[in-house]
Amino acid sequence: MKVAFSWSKPEGVPGLIARKQVDKSLFLEGSHIPKEFHVDFAQANGGHLPDLGESREVTLHYGDAQFQARLVCKSRHGPDSRDLNLQYGPRSAFARFLQDRLPYSYRRLVLGADASDDSPAEDMPEDEREYVEFYETGQPYHYTVRLVARTDLGELLPPDNFETVWSHLGQLIQAGTVLCTLSKGMANSVSWGADGIQVTTERGSELIAKTAFEAAWHALMQRGILAADEFPGTDRYRSTAVPTILAQLPYVDYTTYPRLTLFLTSHRFTNAELAETFKVGTQRGIRVAGRSPDTKLVVFTTDASSHYRADHPYRDYWKGDTLFYTGEGLVDDQEMTYGNLALKNSMSAGFPVYGFQRLPEGGFAYLGRFRVNAVHEQQQPDKTGRPRRVYVFEMLRVRPQTVPISQPRAWVFQANPQYFRLSAALSELQEIVFLVNQFRTDIRIGDRVYFWEAGPEAGLVGVGTVLAEPKEMPDNQESSRYYVDKSKFEGEKVRTTVRVDRFLSPPIPRAVFLNHPVLRDMTVLTARIGTNFRLTPQQAEAIAQLVEGSVPPRFFRVSAPQRPEDWVMCREKGFLLLDVKMPRTDLTTLASLSDITAALARDADETYRVHSVHLETEARTLETIKNLRPGDRLVVTRGASTVVGLAEVRQPGYIWLADQARHAIYVSWQWTGWLRTTRHPEWLTTLITPATQEAYHEVGQSPAPKTEPTADLAAVTQSFSSALRLSGIHFGSRHDRVVRAFVAALSTKRLVILTGLSGSGKTQIALRFGDWLGKERRMVVPVRPDWTGPDYLFGYEDALKVTDDGRRTWYVPPVLEFMLRAARDPHFPYLLILDEMNLAHVERYFADFLSGVESGEPCLPNLAQDAKGNWVIREGEVERIPIPENLFVVGTVNVDETTYMFSPKVLDRANTFEFRVETEDLQIDLRKPAPLPPGDENLVRGFLAVATDDDWQLIHPAPWRDEFAAYFRTVHRLLSDSDFEFGHRVFYEALRYASMLAATGNTTLQEALDQQIYQKVLPRLHGSRRRLEPLLRALGRFCYDLSYEPGDTATANFDPEAPQERMPQLAQSYHKVRRMFRSLRVNQFTSFTE
Structure with missing residues (x-):
């Protein structure tokens, strides 16, 4: 060769x-x-x-x-x-x-x-x-x-959006296709249509709506494995027809035993999922369901050739689509029993054989279904190296079927203005029904259509997409309004429905095409007479470039709607809903900027009190939205640092949804998902801003993870909590509560302070959470007593060292290098652990960091290493960048004569935990904590998505938010009487924490209130007995029964140390107040840290 x-x-x-x-x-x-x-x-x-x-x-x-x-x-x-x-x-x-x-x-x-x-x-x-x-x-x-x-067809991925799936079904299911139900083999005749699939059996005929398939598909995509009896909907065909039809897709397979279940061929199975889905054991390389002679199916696993190890006794290898698979048995001669016998029997019995590849990182990738064609006896070494007889099964992969999904074709649809006013129709309609006089069997859903108007002013007037297979249908009422000669269109004729994506005004004239080296040979120019003309691939490419160049697309960044249900509707319906409250009227009825401003002023009643300057800014924003044109490109964002979609504006652009009283934009989604980028605070306050072509394509070409993460704090908490237990860290009966509070605190604010007894687990929980985020994404830094300034975190410019090109170099401490790494990788969270952070004055070395986090202003030097390893300011870029919002900080604190107290301004900016060890926590099976493996990537990214969403608590409020807020205002009033009141920031973060805690799985108001008083209020208190005794009595009374009345005798005389008749409402905070009150009596002074 x-x-x-x-x-x-x-x-x-x-x-x-x-x-x-x-x-x-x-x-x-x-x-x-x-x-x-x-x-x-x-x-x-x-x-x-x-x-x-x-x-x-x-x-x-x-x-x-x-x-x-x-x-x-x-x-x-x-x-x-x-x-x-x-x-x-x-x-x-x-x-x-x-x-x-x-x-x-x-x-x-x-x-x-x-x-x-x-x-x-x-x-x-x-x-x-x-x-x-x-x-x-x-x-x-x-x-x-x-x-x-x-050969690995397990890599065949399902499409990101259902419209593509629906078009694939349209190509796979032609009119009158006969499918047998998966479970009983009953014959069904099925025919695909734009709105659903007609299913005909001996019992009758029924149209299953497209929405039923869409709901089932989303459920399958979300779970990866879905039993038929768990499909959405209850209609009589749900458990048979819908799974049968979806199973025709090349990226879907199924099993009928132990129950009818569909699964995505790209799904990565766990061992438990294999056992449950196919009802097989959790051990062995060949797993059999049922007993011979009533074997139901066989599941086998292989390392395949790419993971073959020389010391492994199984020598499996591929030749094309045929796998040569060594039977089971590690030592001595293999026997034709159990799994080996089941594989051999499948040749005559015909039960299914499913193959899976073991993955190095754990889990199993689906290889497909196999047919055993032959069994060979060979000599191979066993586990000990001795030669022995093995059975090698020659198995051909027979599914997934590599069904060819054809590429969309391109057509020219021509209309004569003597008979049909095509331009007028395209300018006003969103869909148009068009005659098909040629290529009836070739025109397919998803094909591109270029609308051509004949006559003396001939030219290209629009672009569209085929929505339905051509078929005989009566005249269309909407399109008939534009007929000049109705006799040409009356009666049952072959027609198709085309979505209008773009109306070209002015049109591209015929002369442009006649002078084009490729397009001058289009059949519509050479033959002229006809309705439908096919374009060659070269012509399709050339005409697409011509259309794009005729009116260059503009690029904009637009904010996505905040509510999750709105976003789901956007992706399903093909438009972008806008979170615009005013004006409550159709913008197309407002002719000018002044009209829009006036409409805004009418709606800006006493509720909003909008200033005139703001009205003018809003009016310009709405004018931009109103003037969007088909072909414009949109980068759709959420929050200040997340891109969730790319879209192309389609005809007519802006729309007013009267039934919902909502403004929206008609779009074709090019991609939806979740991609983090650097923070842009202006995205939070502006609905739409200009963007660049480079920014648009940068999103599409980014190699970073772009799937939507699992933003589920309950799942995050459960995953981390169970991993902690496995690592040897257990907080006794309080374990789940401690983990929920820790995760909720980090999600609320990027700074958490852990205090308490040495050896109580405060450093370990931080270390293990860093492991869970990913080992390369955490750093532990011991704080030294000589940290007297910000240089130990932020470095400094070395005035004595200059590079060859005259630039000053920087001294970069490990902390700064870690923060710069986090800034370059905004897609994942990073954790910085400051151990013993109060060994030095926190305000001296940490003040710049605190200020940067709060303000969002640039404070980190924007550094990179040159070819010689010197750290220098990045050439051509800004000198400072903000603290990366994917950076989280946990500080551990011990209190003794060598440490310093925190000031209120530091405590205000953090959630403070105290770790204590209860007697029952001291179990004899305690062991040294071990490192954790990284958590599931989707959960890790989901944690970051929640923690960096500043408005998350507004969209996902705690169920008892209003009661929580009322009690926390009472605490504020109580503290104000002693001049210890808190500000807006503490109240905002307390409400945010309550929502986060509820999302982790906590269900009680008292638990959230207890933790926030413990973490945000009590750490602020330190001082003499004269100043604190009345306040601690009042706080003790409030934590006991949630009551407070200024000047009340019972409050003034309440003794937190005295025995009480019942359990306090806020037990954790009450017991802390009690200890602080005891310390106050003994020492005449107290503070939160002990």
Whole structure:
């Protein structure tokens, strides 16, 4: 076999020119062709190659599709060298084709973790490689393309949005398709339509609405595994037809035993999920459900060749789609019993065999269903190295079926203004019903339509998307308003429904197309007579570029609606709801900026008290929204640092939803998900702002995680709590309560102070939470007594050292390097642990940090290392950046004669925990804490999503928020009488904490109130007996029975140390007040820290 770099040519393959291993460049620009293969390409071209400095157009054939590229010959190492390149652009049709058809390599090499890796493609493991093969056609410079995809079909990912799924079903299910139900094998005739799927059985016929499939799909996407009896809805076809139809998708598979269950082929199964889904055991490599001769199914697991280890006795390997699988039995000769016998029996009995690959990081990836074709006996070494007999099962993968999902085609739909006013219809309608006189069986859902108006002013007037398969239907009422000659359209005719994505005003005239080197050959120009004309891939690409260039798209950043249910509706319905309260009227009825301002002023009643300057700003914002045009691009954001969608504005742009009294924008979603970026405070106060094309594409091309995380604090708490127990850390009966409070506190505010007895677990809980976030994302720093300024955190400029280009270098302490790392990776949370943080005056070294967190102002030096390792200000960028909002700080505190007290301004900015050890916590099975594995990435990112959402508590208030606020105001009044009152910040953070605590799983008002008094109020108290005794009596009374009346005798005489008749309402705070009161009596002074 001839091999050079990533090109090769196996012997004896008829017509093969060469095979190219897929690498990054193949998706972006093309490939260099090594000189060893010049003769092969010359032979395919009838003995010709381009001369030096020349290029020739190449046509690449794949099935019916054709793609354009160029074969370029240029000098690379001097005038005598010849360098041959196959070239096309990153936005060419062939590049997009490769991206769609080879998603594994595209995600890995271009979008994923390997995107910045310049190692040769030949270094990729063999079973992960993909190839593009070029074959002769007999015509020079025309090559047939064949793709060789990797064998792991478990990487076939489901689409991000349901509309794509629905279009796939439309292609898979033609009219009159017969499907047998999965459980009983009953024959159903099914026909796909835009609004649903018609199911016909011997019992009758019923249309299952598209919404039923959508609800089922979202449930399946959310869980990955979904039993049919758990599908949404209760109609009689739900448990049979919907699963049967969804199972036709190539990224969905199913099992009928022990109950009908669908699962995504991309789902990563846990061992417990394998056992539950297929009702098999949790051990063994071959697991059997049922007993012979009534075997139900077999599940086998393999390490596959990419994870083969020399000391492993099982030598499984792939040849194409066939797996050669070694049977079970680690030592001595294998026996034809249990799992081995079940695999053999499947050849005649026909029960299903499911294959899974064990993953190095844990869990199992689905490989597919297999058919055992043969059983071979071989000699292989066993676990001890001795030769023994093994059974090797030759198994062909038969599912998932690689159903070809065709690419959308492009068409020109023509109308004559003598018969139909097309421009008027496109300017006013959102959907249009169009006659189909040609290509009835070829026009499909999702195809692109370019609307052409004939006549003396002929030209392109709009762009749309096919929504329904062509079929005979009566005249459409909406479209008929634009008929000039109704006789041309009356009666039952073949028509299709097209969504109007863009109306072109002014149109692109016919002369532009006649002068275009590709578009001048369009059939609508050469034949003219007809309604529907097919575009070649080259013409489709050219016309798309022409339309985009005719009116360049504008780019904007727009805020997403805050309410989760609104966001769900946006993604499902194809529009973007706007959180705009005024004016409560359709903007299209307001002709000018002054009209919008006047409408705003009318609605700005006494409730809002809006200043006139603000009204003018709002009016300009609304005018921008009103004037959005089809083709404009939107970067949709939430909060100050999260991008949740990319969209293209479609016809008509702005809309008024009268039934909801809401403003909205019609859009086509290009992507929805969750991508963190650097903080932009202005996003919080402006609904829409100009953006750039670079910012739009940066989101789409970002290699960072972009799926929506699991923003579920209850799941975060449960995961971390159970991991803590496994690591050897247990807080007794208070364990779950302590963990809930800790997670809620960090979610509320990025600074938490842990105080209490040495060895009580305060440092360990912080360390283990850092492990849970990810080991590289936490740092422990012991604070030293000589920290007298901010340099120990923020570094300083070294005045004595200058780089070769004259820039000053910086001294960067480990803390600053850690904070800069967090700033460069905003997608994940980072945890800084300051151990013994009060060994030095906190205000001296920590004041700049506190100020930066509160104000959001830039205070970190924006540094990077140069080629020699020197830390310097980043060239061409700002000198300072804000403290990264994904940075969390936990400080541990011990109190003795060597430490310093905290000032109220520090305590105001933190939640303070006191760790105590109860006698019953001292168990004999205590052990030294062990490190934790990282938590689930989606939960880790979900924690960050909640913690950095400043308005989270407004959207997810605690169920008893109003009562909590009333009691906390009472505490404020109580403290005010002794001049210890708190400000707005403490009240805001207390309400936020209450919501966070409720989200972690706490259900009681008293628990939230107790913890906030303990964490936010009591740490502020320190002083003499004369000053604090009345206050502690009043606080003790309030914590006992939640009552407080100024001047009340019972309050003034309340003794927290005296025995009480019942348990206090706020037990934790009450017992702390009691200890502080005892210390006050003994020492004539007290403070929170002991």
